[in-house]
Amino acid sequence: MTTPAQDAPLVFPSVAFRPVRLLVICAAVSGLVTVAAALVGYPLFGAFFAIGMALGLTNALLVRRAVDSITAGDHPLKKKMALNSASRLLAITVVGLTIAFVFRPMGLGVLFGLALFQVVLVMSTSLPVLKKLRAGDPDNHADAPAPAADTSTPTDG
Template sequence: MGEGGVGMDVNSLQVRRAAIIAAVLAALILMAAGSLDRLLLGIFICGGLAIGWLNAKLTLRAVTKIADAETPKKMRLLRSSAIRLLGITVGALALAFLARPNGVGIFFGLALFQVILVINTVLPELKGLRQSL
């Protein structure tokens, strides 16, 4: 397995760890939303977390597939990302509009998953950087 394969394993682990954190948060969100009589909002937030996880998995798969190709093309990755993000955006907007006011929770879930993923990626890097100093 080459250097790219090792990086993909680390990224896969980070996505998996982010999914576990998101699942724990989803359970807490559902409990809090239920106790506040806003269960539907909690469900939409959890849906956003799930869509964020799916996006991360699909992104990782696309990057791996393109990087493993004999002639990786940036345009292929750009097209793949644009189509995926357009689909998520249109779907989230439609859900938020059709299920308003609770549907806006889908955006909170998507944003929350991105924060989880970024923190989950940055913290190990900061630890490594601090140890190397």
């Protein structure tokens, strides 16, 4: 017998991840950093920062694609997701560190871009979810009654 949690489909909330909105935010932040860096005499730092933001956005899109494809299978495996994540993060880390090393010191902008992208990603996904939860959205089933306990197996050991 399956539990209600196993029967429920995995849903990626549309409110949580909006790639177009994230792209616009990344472009705006990258533009501001590039202008600020150019004003103080380091325009290449801004360009590398934008590359870091682009790498972060690419990673986020690849995460979504991997989750969609792995969970679409009949038996999604954690090992498959872990291997996918590790290889993707290794590739992005190698690219980021290589750029930072080859084009140092301005290439460090890539690492700053990657780091700030993570902050932007967390903010852009968590704030809409929090707003939805506070508004008491009808899609939020927090006030629904809990499912009945499974009494098909004895618990008295």
